[in-house]
Amino acid sequence: MATELPHKQAVIIGVGWAGGIIAAELAKQGFEVLGLERGEERTVDDFTMPKDELKYALDYDLMQDLSKETITMRNDEDMRALPMRQLGSFLLGSGLGGAGVHWNGVCPRFFPYDLEIRSQTIERYGEDKIPEDITLQDWGMTYEELEPYYDMFEKTLGVSGEDNEMTPPRSDDYPTPPMLETRAMKLFKATTDEMGYHPYIQPSANLSEQYTNPDGQTIEQCKYCAFCERFGCDYQAKADPLITVIPTAKETGNFEIHTHANVRSISQDGDIADGVYFIDETTKQEYFQPADIVILTAYVMNNVRLLLQSEIGEPYDSETQDGVIGKHYCYQIGAGATGMFENEKFNLYAGAGALGMRIEDYNADNFDHSDQDFLHGGVLTLGQSGNRPIATNPVPPDTKSWGSDFKQASIHYFPRTLSIGTQGASLPHRYNYLDLDPTYTDQYGDPLLRMTYNFTDQDRKLAEHQAERAAEIMENMGADIVTPNNDTEGDYDIVPYQSTHNTGGVIMGEDPETSAVNNYLQMWDCENMFVVGASAFPHNSGNNPTPTVGALAYRAAEGIEEYLNNGGGQLVSSKNSTQKA
Numbered sequence: 205m206a207t208e209l210p211h212k213q214a215v216i217i218g219v220g221w222a223g224g225i226i227a228a229e230l231a232k233q234g235f236e237v238l239g240l241e242r243g244e245e246r247t248v249d250d251f252t253m254p255k256d257e258l259k260y261a262l263d264y265d266l267m268q269d270l271s272k273e274t275i276t277m278r279n280d281e282d283m284r285a286l287p288m289r290q291l292g293s294f295l296l297g298s299g300l301g302g303a304g305v306h307w308n309g310v311c312p313r314f315f316p317y318d319l320e321i322r323s324q325t326i327e328r329y330g331e332d333k334i335p336e337d338i339t340l341q342d343w344g345m346t347y348e349e350l351e352p353y354y355d356m357f358e359k360t361l362g363v364s365g366e367d368n369e370m371t372p373p374r375s376d377d378y379p380t381p382p383m384l385e386t387r388a389m390k391l392f393k394a395t396t397d398e399m400g401y402h403p404y405i406q407p408s409a410n411l412s413e414q415y416t417n418p419d420g421q422t423i424e425q426c427k428y429c430a431f432c433e434r435f436g437c438d439y440q441a442k443a444d445p446l447i448t449v450i451p452t453a454k455e456t457g458n459f460e461i462h463t464h465a466n467v468r469s470i471s472q473d474g475d476i477a478d479g480v481y482f483i484d485e486t487t488k489q490e491y492f493q494p495a496d497i498v499i500l501t502a503y504v505m506n507n508v509r510l511l512l513q514s515e516i517g518e519p520y521d522s523e524t525q526d527g528v529i530g531k532h533y534c535y536q537i538g539a540g541a542t543g544m545f546e547n548e549k550f551n552l553y554a555g556a557g558a559l560g561m562r563i564e565d566y567n568a569d570n571f572d573h574s575d576q577d578f579l580h581g582g583v584l585t586l587g588q589s590g591n592r593p594i595a596t597n598p599v600p601p602d603t604k605s606w607g608s609d610f611k612q613a614s615i616h617y618f619p620r621t622l623s624i625g626t627q628g629a630s631l632p633h634r635y636n637y638l639d640l641d642p643t644y645t646d647q648y649g650d651p652l653l654r655m656t657y658n659f660t661d662q663d664r665k666l667a668e669h670q671a672e673r674a675a676e677i678m679e680n681m682g683a684d685i686v687t688p689n690n691d692t693e694g695d696y697d698i699v700p701y702q703s704t705h706n707t708g709g710v711i712m713g714e715d716p717e718t719s720a721v722n723n724y725l726q727m728w729d730c731e732n733m734f735v736v737g738a739s740a741f742p743h744n745s746g747n748n749p750t751p752t753v754g755a756l757a758y759r760a761a762e763g764i765e766e767y768l769n770n771g772g773g774q775l776v777s778s779k780n781s782t783q784k785a
C-alpha cells in the first residue's frame with residue numbers, strides 16, 4: 205500500500221539536464237518543485253582525483269544498473285526481442301545530473317532545415333524524394349522560434365565556440381571563446397580549408413576560460429585532462445547539471461530532491477495527471493506523490509516506458525500507423541575513416557571531451573541532394589577527447605589481434621593514428637519504434653521497454669557517402685594507411701558503443717493525430733503533463749542532441765509557468781497553428 209505524501213505544485217521525474225533546467229526555471233519563479241531521481245545523490249567531490257579508466261569508462265560506474273532495469277531489442281518484428289545484459293551501443297545515465305555528468309559536452313545546434321524537414325525537402329526536391337516508409341514530419345515550430353532558447357542554454361553552460369558560415373544563425377556570440385587547437389586539429393583545418401570546406405572548432409561545454417553564468421554559477425577553465433567522456437569533472441570545468449541548474453534550483457529554497465526514488469507510474473484522474481507512484485530504493489517503501497503538474501524528464505527510454513505503463517496517450521501501431529507513443533524512435537549513423545601516419549607523431553594523451561575540429565558542409569541540406577540517393581547528412585569531426593590507455597590500441601587492418609606483433613604495432617601506432625567520424629542523421633522509419641516487451645520485466649515485475657530497430661537503406665547510403673568523404677580528407681591530410689569504417693554495414697548491433705543519441709517516442713508536432721506533445725512539450729492527451737527530452741525529436745539530426753534538449757527544456761519551462769499561472773488549458777491550438785490558444 206503506497207503512503208501518500210504532502211501535495212506539491214510540480215513533480216519532476218528524472219533530474220538530468222532536462223529535469224534540472226525545468227527545476228531551476230520553475231523554482232526561480234517561486235513554484236514549489238519536487239525532483240524524483242531514481243539514482244544516487246552526487247556532487248563534484250565524488251570525482252576528486254580518481255582518473256580510473258577501468259571503473260568509469262569500461263565498468264560504467266556512473267551509468268544505469270542493468271541488473272535492475274534494462275531494455276529489450278530486436279531488429280525486426282519477426283524476431284523475439286532479448287534483454288540488453290551489458291551496456292554497449294549507448295550508455296544510459298542514472299543518478300543526480302543524469303548523463304549530463306559524464307557527457308563529452310559537444311554543443312552544436314540543429315539546423316533550420318531540421319525543424320521543417322518535410323516541408324523543405326518537398327519544396328526543394330519534390331515529395332517523391334522522400335523514400336517509402338520514411339515518415340518525415342515537421343517539428344511544429346521553426347528554428348527562429350527555438351533560437352532564443354538555444355541562446356539561454358548556451359549562456360547557462362558558458363559554451364565555448366566560434367561562429368561559422370555553415371552553422372545556423374545566432375542572435376549572440378558564444379559566451380566564451382573557442383577551445384585551443386591541437387596539432388592534429390590544425391592539420392584537419394588546413395586540409396579541409398584547402399579542399400574548399402569550412403572547418404571550425406566545435407562548440408564545447410568544456411570551457412576555454414572561467415565563466416559565471418546569468419544564474420551566478422561559475423564554471424572553471426578546462427585543464428585538457430582527457431578523462432572527460434564517461435567521467436565526472438573534478439575541476440568543475442565541464443558544464444554539467446551538478447554545478448549549474450541544480451544548485452540554482454536549490455538556492456531558491458523551492459526545490460527539494462528525493463534521490464533513490466524510482467517512479468513506476470503516473471496516476472490519472474480522467475484526463476488529468478494527479479500524481480506519481482514511486483519506490484524508495486533504499487527502503488523499498490512505495491509512495492504516492494500528488495501534484496498539480498507532472499514533468500517527465502526520464503530520458504527517451506523511460507519517458508516512453510512510463511507513459512505506456514501508465515496508459516497515457518495512444519501507443520503506436522506499426523501496422524495501421526495509428527497512435528503516437530513509441531513512434532519515430534531514431535538513433536544516429538556512425539561512419540568515418542582512420543588514418544595512420546608513419547612519419548608524424550601527435551600528443552593524443554591530452555584532450556577534452558568536446559575538443560575537436562569539424563565541418564558541416566555535408567550536414568543537413570547544406571549540400572545539394574538532387575543527385576544523392578539519401579536525405580540529410582552529418583557532421584565530419586576530427587575529435588581529440590584524449591586516447592585512454594586501456595581502450596586505445598590502433599593497429600593496421602592486417603595485424604594479428606593478439607601477441608607480440610599486436611603489442612608492437614599498438615605501441616607504434618598509438619601516437620600516429622587519427623580518426624574522422626560522422627554523426628549521420630537518423631530519419632524515422634515506420635518499423636523502427638518502442639513499445640512494452642510482452643515477456644521481460646524489471647526488478648518490480650513491470651514490463652521492460654522493447655526496441656524494434658534496424659538501419660535503413662537511407663542510413664546505409666548516407667553512411668557510405670560520409671565514410672568516402674572522411675577517407676578523402678584523411679588521404680589529403682597525408683595519412684599512409686587510410687581505413688574507412690561504416691557501422692551500418694550489417695544489422696544494427698546493440699553491443700559495440702556507437703552513440704548515446706537516442707531520440708523519439710514522444711514526438712512534438714502541430715497535429716495530435718501524428719504527435720504526442722505540442723511545441724511546449726505539453727501532452728495533447730493530458731494537458732498537465734509535459735514530456736521533455738530528446739524523446740520529442742521527430743527525427744535525429746546529424747549533430748549532438750543536448751543543446752536542442754536544453755533549448756526545448758527552456759521552452760517547456762516557459763509553457764509550464766504559463767500553464768500554472770493561467771490555471772490550466774492547452775497552450776497551443778492543434779493542427780496548422782503554432783499560435784497560443
Ligand SMILES: Cc1cc2nc3c(=O)[nH]c(=O)nc-3n(C[C@H](O)[C@H](O)[C@H](O)COP(=O)(O)OP(=O)(O)OC[C@H]3O[C@@H](n4cnc5c(N)ncnc54)[C@H](O)[C@@H]3O)c2cc1C
Binds near residue numbers: 220221240468502737
Ligand atoms: C558518454 C556520453 C557522452 C555524451 N556526449 C554528448 C555530447 O558531447 N554532446 C551532446 O549533445 N550529448 C552528449 N551525450 C548525450 C547527453 O548526455 C544527453 O543528451 C543528455 O544528458 C540527456 O539529458 P536528459 O536530462 O534528457 O536525460 P538524462 O541525463 O538521462 O537524465 C534522465 C534522468 O532520469 C532518471 N530516471 C530515469 N527513469 C527514472 C524513473 N523511473 N524514476 C526516477 N528517475 C528516473 C535517470 O536516472 C536520469 O538521471 C552523451 C551521452 C553519453 C552517455
Ligand code: SF4
Binds near residue numbers: 425
Ligand atoms: S577535459 Fe576539461 S572538462 Fe573534461 S574532465 Fe578534464 S578538465 Fe574537466
